[in-house]
Amino acid sequence: MSAVFERRLLARDRGAGLLQKFWQVPWPFVMLLSAVAAVGYVALYSAGGGPEAYASKHALRFGFCVVMMLCMGMVDIRVYARLAPLAYLGGVALLVLVALHGEVGKGAQRWINLGPLQLQPSEAMKIILVLALAAWFQRASWERVGNPVFLLPPLVLVLIPAGLIFKQPNLGTALITVMLGGAMFWAAGVRWWKFAVVLGGAALAAPLAYGHLKDYQRARITTFLDPESDPLGAGYNIIQSKIALGSGGMWGKGFMQGTQGHLNFLPEKQTDFIFTMIAEEFGLVGAMGTLAMLMLVVAFCLFVAMRCRHQFGRLLAIGLGTNYFLYVFVNVAMVTGSIPVGGVPLPLISHGGSAMLTVMAGFGLLISAWVHRDAEFGPARD
Template identity: 80%
Template sequence: MSGTFERRLLTRDRGAGILQKLWLIPWSFVLLLCAVAAVGYVALYSAGGGPEAYAAKHAIRFGFGLVLMLGIALIDIRFVARFAWVGYLGGVALLVLVLLHGNVGKGAQRWIDIGPLQLQPSELMKIMLVLGLAAWFQRASWERIGNPLFLVPPVLMVLVPVGLILKQPNLGTGLITAMVGGAVFFAAGVRIWKFALILAGAGLAAPIAYRQLHDYQRARITTFLDPESDPLGAGYNIIQSKIALGSGGLWGKGFLQGTQGHLNFLPEKQTDFIFTMIAEEFGLVGALVVLGLLALVVLFCFAVALRCRHQFGRLLAVGLGTNFFLYVFVNVAMVTGSIPVGGVPLPLISHGGSAMLTTMLGFGLLLSVFVHRDAEFGPARE
């Protein structure tokens, strides 16, 4: 009996036991995520003036997400690949459901109630899209990927959810979803000239797309170019954010001492502008430390992609890493005035249940790729 148990622990692939898989989990990465979430707790404690408003919920959500992440990490990645299509179709169904029966908030219809949880399906869809595309490309040969007809279904797989997300409307998440899909296409080996054609077409269609935007979306673009044109309206958020960033200086004003945040000049300080809150209280040094922690998370994602021996895991890791990077990049660029304001949270730090749930779900899949990085998927399809 003991010999059989030992053989199971020493077998890396199909016979791998739960104990061995737990041993294979990179616990340094888990500690890194805990550190980032701790930054979020401190920032949300300050934003709410105590733990009750935001920080306590953040800690509970992260704790639940941590259990979920570790549970998913133990699931064989081939089992995940087998049911990736179910996840993708389920994500699309939720997007349709939110358009039919979703809750309306701040002029957008983006949420649905599932028991006590208010879910934003567009957040979940990015993970499901990566799963679906990875499943499509997992055993495709180089020649098959070069066939334009082979790319029609995955292109539709991207366009359908992006169109549904834009319909909500949610321009920022829609664009991020499209870029995440593009990253998976690139990692799968789609030729560069095809991306060039798409970008050229997007450039030509940009004036038409601009006219189709909602008034508040056009106002965000105008305000980005000249925030002072409407300092008390559309330009208010970014002006106050820049004031807070500048007032933090090198070392910051100190924990709970941020004037822009605590005097309520800084809007949405617990969600979209949480990075500004951190920079005001902990200064440039604190902001760079936070960015360093987030950069390490992104680097780990791509390191997993490089170490994985099967295409499904590589594409999954690239897609998940790109999604996390884009959220960090867009949020930081937004609050610093580098791009138009677009309602994108800072992952693991901003207040929000859907973002936390989907982020930890994605990291669970990433850890599953890492644990099962040597799994056999079979030869490429011609």
């Protein structure tokens, strides 16, 4: 009888703990994410000429991802720290599986077919990389971070997935993966001169790397420098995007009234160029309002980093915020012609399941870091 009574008490305590964690969830942040997804629903409704093509799927995916995110947020943050090495191995295994048996689309081998979902492991790998690097640096002392030998294993952790992603080929995501790794190194306290050495080496190797690019990747760079050189070919996308952006003016043409999008001049309007759809129909005001919401998401990540008492949570929040920022920066810079077109979606707004699933999983980790921001991880290792 006493054993049964103790089990009941333990179950009651666990239930009370989960309820307490549930109320600690940052609900304004959840509402912010819902607002961003609502912007995506409106844009995708317009892009598809109704809800059936893209918007309904977008709403269903987001609903599922919110439940997943909240469930992940209830898990103790230290569990994720312990599982980080296993998660990394699993992520690399998926990238190898893509290289061997992945689905081919638009000339690239990037997806694994899981029935109703086509998973893009390169998207998930960015979140896993943040998790793995946060776990590596979480208890390292300042002196240890300054030791170049200590930095070799995490450098390998970055280069392995970046190389596999580059071979798909997916140059844009590979570069984002490297930049994400660099942000984690910086947040962990790596000295600036080490970054200068790496950047100098990368600059010297750039001409050699250019020679190994695919023809379409070289065309993107050439088109970025001079879009009018091939207005009906490689330069078509960015020219049409700029026309749509400019035609929106201050207040836009109105919901479902965009000419470039609805007359099918604008390519990939539901994915890569969804921000252009928003700017054309809702103008500069709508575009800047959308950017403000996206930057609030990044700001909350930094807020969590400042409030966490443990290094793991701080690094995790900074990495997740950096990942989201890079999504937004690359997509917006791409559609405005500031950088070459690279096929990066606008998270929680563009159509597609892989990016939303992985971004929301990352926010599940972020919520766990917030809920368990006072967790004890032990002293730093010398």
